[in-house]
Amino acid sequence: MAREPIVQGATGGGDDDRLRDAALRPRFLREVIGQKAVVQRLGIVLNACKKLKEPLSHILFDGPPGLGKTTFATVLPNELGTTIQMTSGPALSKPADLLPFLTNATDGSILFIDEIHRMPRVVEEFIYPAMEDFRVDIVLGEGINARTISMPLKHFTLIGATTRSGMLSGPMRDRFKMHEHLDFYTVPELAEIVTVNARKLQTMVTPDAALEIARRSRGTPRVANARLWWARSFATSEANGEVTLALVQQALAMSEVDSEGLDKQDCRYLETLVKVFAGGPTGVEALAATMNLPADTLSDEIEPYLLREQFIVRSPRGRQATARGYLHVGVKPPGQSGQGVLFE
Numbered sequence: 001m002a003r004e005p006i007v008q009g010a011t012g013g014g015d016d017d018r019l020r021d022a023a024l025r026p027r028f029l030r031e032v033i034g035q036k037a038v039v040q041r042l043g044i045v046l047n048a049c050k051k052l053k054e055p056l057s058h059i060l061f062d063g064p065p066g067l068g069k070t071t072f073a074t075v076l077p078n079e080l081g082t083t084i085q086m087t088s089g090p091a092l093s094k095p096a097d098l099l100p101f102l103t104n105a106t107d108g109s110i111l112f113i114d115e116i117h118r119m120p121r122v123v124e125e126f127i128y129p130a131m132e133d134f135r136v137d138i139v140l141g142e143g144i145n146a147r148t149i150s151m152p153l154k155h156f157t158l159i160g161a162t163t164r165s166g167m168l169s170g171p172m173r174d175r176f177k178m179h180e181h182l183d184f185y186t187v188p189e190l191a192e193i194v195t196v197n198a199r200k201l202q203t204m205v206t207p208d209a210a211l212e213i214a215r216r217s218r219g220t221p222r223v224a225n226a227r228l229w230w231a232r233s234f235a236t237s238e239a240n241g242e243v244t245l246a247l248v249q250q251a252l253a254m255s256e257v258d259s260e261g262l263d264k265q266d267c268r269y270l271e272t273l274v275k276v277f278a279g280g281p282t283g284v285e286a287l288a289a290t291m292n293l294p295a296d297t298l299s300d301e302i303e304p305y306l307l308r309e310q311f312i313v314r315s316p317r318g319r320q321a322t323a324r325g326y327l328h329v330g331v332k333p334p335g336q337s338g339q340g341v342l343f344e
């Protein structure tokens with residue numbers, strides 16, 4: 001199995017999650033399940049750059065955590081037979097932190113910057129000429145003796161990943177020729193991922209058990225991997241190791257994943273919104289303060305799936321629970337005369 005380079009300062013899960021993700025990550029485009037349109041477009045640019053013998057253009061991936069941004073970034077060098085250097089926005093506090101990556105880059109190699117929206121503005125400005133003209137401007141000396149030299153670079157490819165493309169500056173976004181958005185996966189796609197990964201883990205999973213894990217994984221492959229891992233441990237400890245529907249149901253109940261696949265944090269969010277804030281509308285900061293969590297965790301990790309499944313809606317006045325959101329926490333939604341339009 002290919003070893004993954006360590007990504008400094010990257011977020012999204014603990015060490016266990018990261019090891020498991022690395023072991024289960026697809027290595028070639030043909031192994032990637034779902035995201036059909038993205039896979040097709042990447043297939044075309046890969047083909048074109050092989051035929052033209054040109055480096056790949058800079059690509060930005062965005063979407064909620066665990067949907068495959070790092071997976072796509074690591075698949076590309078395998079397809080091209082080139083190398084990848086990995087770093088992340090928070091690890092690059094000044095231009096000097098980025099310089100070694102730029103000077104080590106070879107023609108056609110890939111530089112992957114995770115959480116690129118968290119790169120400070122000075123580093124962002126330093127990277128513009130590197131992306132556009134493959135050179136960097138370095139200031140030598142200080143005061144009146146300072147002079148700028150322009151250093152040429154090899155034609156590398158920058159791959160950026162972000163959970164917040166809205167936080168990237170316009171000029172930064174424009175310098176990526178391709179911008180790919182990853183969306184949540186369907187249940188059949190996740191069931192296929194569970195089945196393939198069960199095989200990699202040498203575990204028997206019945207088709208109905210795979211579907212149940214898929215249905216309760218928040219549309220997210222990383223979550224599906226974690227649920228599969230847990231169900232496998234449960235089946236091994238409590239039965240003969242084969243993951244069946246009944247064992248998945250017991251395992252998920254034990255880890256407090258509800259019938260819709262929402263975890264404890266999702267449910268706490270809905271309960272706070274419905275019971276403390278009377279269903280909203282309320283600002284994310286107020287919700288975050290009550291839940292004692294950073295607002296970023298709410299807007300990056302919890303809300304995207306609740307929005308997509310219409311447990312909540314987002315309006316200029318803030319977050320608001322839908323009828324489905326109310327019912328999920330066992331509260332009767334207000335009638336038409338109450339908050340009106342949102343409720344059927």
Ligand SMILES: Nc1ncnc2c1ncn2[C@@H]1O[C@H](COP(=O)(O)OP(=O)(O)OP(=O)(O)O)[C@@H](O)[C@H]1O
Pocket residue numbers: 011012013020021022024025026031032033034035064065066067068069070071072114161163193221222225
């Ligand atoms: N399309 C896919 N097909 C199969 N497995 C996938 C796919 N996308 C993601 N996975 C699985 O989910 C795991 C998590 O994906 P990945 O690390 O690429 O997410 P990410 O978008 O980079 O998340 P983050 O924003 O937290 O960095 C992978 O290790 C892989 O096992």
Ligand SMILES: [Mg+2]
Pocket residue numbers: 012069070071114161
């Ligand atoms: Mg990632």
